[in-house]
Amino acid sequence: MRKNSLVNLLFLAPCVFAFMMIIMIPFLLGLYYSMTDWNGVSLNVNFVGLKNFETLFSAPDFVYSFLATMAFTLINVVLVNVVSFGLSLIVTSKIRFRNFYRAGFFVPYLIGGIVLGYIWQFILNSILVDLGEAWSIEFLKSSFLSRAGGVIWAMSAVNTWQYAGYIMLIYIAAIQSIPASLMEAAVVDGAGYVTRVFKILVPMMANAFTISLFLTLTTSFKQFDMNFTLTNGGPATRFLDQPVKASQLLAMNIFNTATANRMAEAQAKAVVLFISLVVVALIQVSINKKKEVEM
């Protein structure tokens, strides 16, 4: 028995040690630093209570980033899941080349946010504008990335292109786990395609919706890489009579604050990001779980 617990300890040690050192301690330090005057340089760190948080919600640039992140997340969750669910229906149908398509739709997920940000910056700023000029389409003549009202949508479209193939796989796995006999029985009973999808398929894969919505919600909330290389926060716009960056999401706001050496403030913003992410994710999961039970 004693030998067993030694093995247990040795087998757990590497992961537990790395987890403590890389996640837990820095996380607790992060919570603490958000309540200090940490500037990243001086080793002398003083506790200041909630002072860093008090000014946050009266700063237009932070409020704007917060709201923009909420909007981006909402658009993304809907767009990614509608598209990926549609794709999963297509590639699980009897369509020719379905495995080829399935493999193809997944490819954008392999490309990281940094690289695809540049690629889409080129497409949106050069290709589409060129096309607009060549075909005299007013709508395309100015880049979507230079419009304060359109930039969040453009980012969501790019994010959907990247992420849909991955979420599609989760839906495919769920569809494939539904017994074929069930669908055949519904066909015999005269249920049309739409009825079968919404009355049988969707309720049977409620768990997959919970997972997919959670994944898209949390990744959208923390979006940084693509934001950084696609728009770098631009264009400039006004919010509450203050100049703000129209596409600066929360993660980038934190990054830019820290780059300006306002470390404690960045840390406070990150804690707000953390808390709102947990709250929103908990709400989403509890709603979905309730739906799972009802179905």
Place this chain on the structure above:
Amino acid sequence: MEAARKRLSSKPLGKGFRFLELATFVLFIFFMFPFALVVLNSAKTSREIIFNAIAWPADWGQLLANVSLIFNNSTVDYLGAFVDSTVITALSLLVIVLFSSMAAWILVRNRTAWSTALFMAFVAAMVIPFQVLMYPLVRWMRVMGDIAGIRLLGTIPGIAFAYLGFGAPLSIFVFHGFIKNIPYELEEAATIDGCSRPRIFFEIVFPLLKPIIVTVLILNGIWIWNDYLLPLLVLGSNGVVQTIPIAVTAFAGAYLKQWDLILTSTLIAIIPVVLLYLFAQRYIIKGMLEGSIK
């Protein structure tokens, strides 16, 4: 798409079905189009791109010229970043797979209050956003390195250790779900035969994990290869060790709006991943599908 779905009949060759096939083909082209544009414009000079970004390249030889410009660049060591990215990804995946599977096995086979609490801690940690701990992490890694007398910041072992910490929760979770379904009788029989527990794990359990190891490798591999913020903070933007995403941003920063070079550098970053995917596509899709049912 809604219309296409409505018209889709249960008969395999209905009219609606033909429409769906066509619509899917168009969608597929749309999904692949960005890649085509990258390839086309990587074979042009900066002037050609400004003049006409949609045109067919005049001379495909320009592609090789651009690639050699990238690899022989004096400000960004692209080849070095490529090698470093490969080593970092490989080493991190090795430690993640090995140590996470070991930990998950112990957590499944020893149901105590402690192991349950530990497992819950790993799962809960998955919602912690990187942003909340990234700056304290850099400071802490410096402190840790000073205490242990090794350099963690700016080195490959340092970043691999960080990836073990960040990769372990999800990997343990995935392994945990898989090991739960492995019958315990196998291990019991081996225990009766006098097999030691480490041997039971490495000779009986670990080989059975092969399908889920593929899943863990892909999930973590895609993330680590493309990751930007952690390498940026741990390695620095002009440190000795670099990764591909850092090199690509360095290029884009140094050659503002010079799309011939930027696009070629993204093309070089994409090609190995896509090639690997083309060869292992069947296993990758299968691994991802199996990993997502839990």
